[in-house]
Amino acid sequence: MHGVTSLQSATGFGELLRVRRERVGLTQQVLADHATLSVRAIRDMESGRVQRPRQETVRLLADALRLEGHHRSSFEAAARRQALLEEPRDEPTAPPVARGAIVGRELEVEVLTDALAVHGDRLVTVAGLGGVGKTRLVLEVARRLHLAPGWSVRWIDCGRQSVAGLARTIGERPTLLVLDGADAGVDTALLDELFHRCPGLRVLITARIPQPLPGGQVIPLAPLPTPGPELDHDPVALAEVGAVRLLLSHLRRLRPGLRLEPDEAPAVASICRQLDGLPGALELVAGWSTVLSPRQLVARLTDGPFHLAPPPAGFGGRADVGAALGAALDRLTLGQRDLLERLAATPGDWSGEDAVALSGRPPQECLAAVHELLASGLIRSVPARDGVRFTVLNLCRRLCGSGVYAELAAAG
Secondary structure, three states: OOHHHHHEEEEEEHHHHHHHHOOOOOOHHHHHHHOOOOOOHHHHEEEEEEOOOOOOHHHHHHOOOOHHHHHHHHHHHHHHHHHHHHHOOOOOOOOOOOOOOOOOHHHHHHHHHHHHOOOOOOOEEEEEEOOOOHHHHHHHHHHHHHOOOOOHHHHEOOOOOOOOOHHHOOOOOOOOEEEOOOOOOOHHHHHHHHHHHHOOEEEEEEEOOHHHHHHHHOEEEOOOOOOOOOOOOOHHOOOOOHHHHHHHHHHHHHHHOOOOOOOOHHHHHHHHOOOOOOOOHHHHHHOOOOOHHHHHHHHHHHHHHHHHHOOOOOOOOOHHHHHHHHHHHHHOHHHHHHHOOOOOOOOOOOHHHHHHEHHHHHHEHHHHHHHHHHOOOEEEEEOOOOOEEEEEOHHHHHHHOOOOOHHHHHHO
């Protein structure tokens, strides 16, 4: 009974080797002689100084200890686990450092972190329009898991890096693998291999259009909430709205000490509404705040939001709002594009049933198209008491109802 207890408590290969040797009454020297190894090799393995015994050495030891059946397989498995745990590997570095604080995404961060670390979701895709903040959200989730005990993070920029060869370096440890910018899709066979070989792996993908993946969960990321006109003259309440909070955080970097005054509040609210709360667009327009007031910026956006270029200096974001929308429209099928244009011409918000009635198509076909429009980021859900309702982005309405889209397409 004592021997069984000792074997069960042997947590490493070296300790297991010592317990096995003592059970058969061998000294280190005798075992070394039987295994044709040096006594120093036996001593170093049992003490843990040798952490990665070679496969041939393990075989010689098993023969010398006369291990057979499951005893031998358990002995060899312990050596493999030791080698896996102690194998020198490229230690994962911290995820990339974001340029600024994350604003207005607190709930999304909590939900996504819990999905991966608490609920055990293994494959999640965050989808949405270019500039909606997918990478920034995932950076925060990766940062939190990187700081959590026992977690490792691997960050792959899909436009620059390959995911090949990761299984060996990840091993069995809890690991978050981020595939950022997987717009061209991912290798499902490689993902299957990683999940099979790495039981603690979680994969988090960002993409403008989600790829259907077996067992995967898709989370459409909407723009930040925008204020209703009823808040235009209430600076305190206005400053609590997600899009306004983000815009003010950018403005205050360029204009330290800035306060949301009552006379500027309506213009700030209008900027957020015109730009649909898109984080990339808000960052772009804030870059002009050193030379234009909020009211002047509203006027320029009213004239043509798609032609507002990045400021000549001090802007580090990826800015072309029109290009992001145009690319999303280009990816639509003819049926999806037709439905979007019908919905864009309809004022206010609408339900799935409204979309079916407007399209004249079979319900399942129409609702599938609504789902794709939502995943593409061209429409967003809105708070409603009587079920789920949606609205087309203001920028998308303008793009569909003007000649700007044709100009953008012609310009490539």
